[in-house]
Amino acid sequence: MAEGQIHHRDFFLSTVAEKLGRERRKTVTKPQWTTTPQYDVLKDASQDELVEVLKKHCEVIHTQFIETSLDKLTEKIREVFEQYEVASVVTWKDERHKEFGLEENLLDKLPQENIDVHIWDPVLKEKNIEAAEKADVGITFSDITLAESGTVVLFSSKNKGRSVSLLPKTYIAIVPKSTLVPRMTQATAYINKQVKEGKNISSCIDFITGPSNSADIELNLIVGVHGPIKATYILVDDTARLP
């Protein structure tokens, strides 16, 4: 990738160092923090206990929570489609569709049922965004799921457009049980590890906690100011398919 440019750095940083009363620092060792309360949150919780925490918090964040098994997943998604009156769908080009049986049981069948399906495809460029803008529902998998706050973490890529979770009227996150962790700490630790190993992290990492909302008018909570108006998490027990 082409490198960018830096302007006016030296004068700026020399001023900072001077005001701090010392020379410019070229190496700094980050100290061991004296306390790490973030690791205590839900420290010993089992995966099932985390599910309960997530389920309970979904009430707080105005998000419908559905728990299902792998073989019932498509059925549950269809139920939400009916509830949301879905006529068009946008989703990622995601290998998990196949692994979770969504390709043959759902995505391939929907067009015959007059439901328009758009699968994100980098070759189609801007058409993807147009499709997302028009879609009734956007569906993504959760890459990491934070039980404490009810947050799905999405790592963008060329096959996983940012617009899928943002532009459609409603949003469904498929949450594999295996992706559940206690809180943001475990997600940032994972990202941190990638950085330390010199890997390129996704250009966009979204932490999404329920539908878009605002309290800007007389502090009344209003849902769907910019992004989705409704959100559903479908937690699917994928532990059986794990090695």
Added chain:
Amino acid sequence: MAMKISDDKFFDRVEKGVNNTFMRSAVASAQERMQGKRLAATEELGNWEEWRKLGEEIRTHTLENLDYYLEQLSENVVKRGGHVFFASTKEEANEYITKVAKEKQAKKVVKSKSMVTEEIHLNSALEKAGCEVVETDLGEYILQLDDHDPPSHIVVPALHKNKEQIRDTFKEKRGYDKSEIPEELALFAREQLRQEFLSADLGITGCNFAVAESGSISLVTNEGNAGLVTALPKAQITVMGMERIVPTWEELDIMVSLLCRSSVGQKLTSYITGLTGPKDEGDVDGPEEFHLVIVDNGRSNILGTEFQSALHCIRCAACVNVCPVYRHVGGHSYGSIYAGPIGAVLSPLLGGYEDYKELPYASSLCAACTDACPVKIPLHELLIKHRRKIVEDEKKSPFGEKLAMKGFQLAASSPSLYKTGTKSASSVMAPFTKENNIQKGPGPMKPWTDVRDFPAPSKERFRDWYKKREKGGK
């Protein structure tokens, strides 16, 4: 809009605030609700003091090594193909940003909420360069439509407006013809803003925290507008105050957790977005071009001084939400985009004592702000430091106070004058006294007695009372 939001004098602004009944009740109920939510969210953790301690440690370490972390950040941004501009002044920042806008031939700019761009007066610079600038945060959008009404709260900028006023603004400026029901108003804003996002050439954001080690920036919102601002336009410029930085994602976790709990009482807000450089090759959405503008604009003058910890602020407004003075006078009275206790500390530092010398006095020094601050900035102590500086170094104490101090100095220097003064206090104040309270005090007492009663001096002096008591009287 710039940092300074009014040319009125401090007491005129306060008078306006005190007389605005809707605003005062809105502020009072907002404070109660937000403080309640914050307390519930922090108590739930059970070890909030540990979190605060860690927050303070991280902020102190980062600021002490700011040059190092900013250098690391800039290196990592360019490695991912972004550009970094270090702006010492607001003029430099505006010049660079308008230059990029011109190069991109940007006609429409969409923005997500950013205090620092307000501070540097960016919108008017862009408008001068021929761009249309659209604020997309709902509160900011309302204020912008209403002829650039200034924000009154850091987190809830349009707090001072009621829904009928918002309906009228939409009606007058955008031909809205529905009711004042918040849901309907919001749906209208959604439709209006959708079109703006899809037709914008340039997206501009602030930055809650930058991560030095990965060259990322993070944006914390509830509405998701920052996601749209950064996903749809072809180019993105992020403007950050130079202090808004953490070493790694590990510290980002702590800062974001402290911010969400302290500002809105949530564990995490609906959207937290971590962005690293422009979009990757093959990505469809996301900007092709990414610029990070790091702004000093007076911040470095705070480094190495007794006020350095003011730069630890993460803009959560917890201090605003507990402040009895803010509750009384509202955000506009501060005359700065930074209101409340942190505003009273920061505004004189960034904007100078000439414009903001009264603000450190607009505090009861009750220390509720210091207790509420998630990164333990000793706000009330910093206000006292300001007062000392204003009086001793700057000789800029307000005229009334100077007069009162002079008078006291004179009276206290002679025992007979002191005696006369204390003896006559009661009768001197008699014309202003009603039922043992002074309701309309003269001179320096006026601002106080405009909003509060002041107990009248006792008819009997303490010394006389004491003498009598010594003699066995009552």
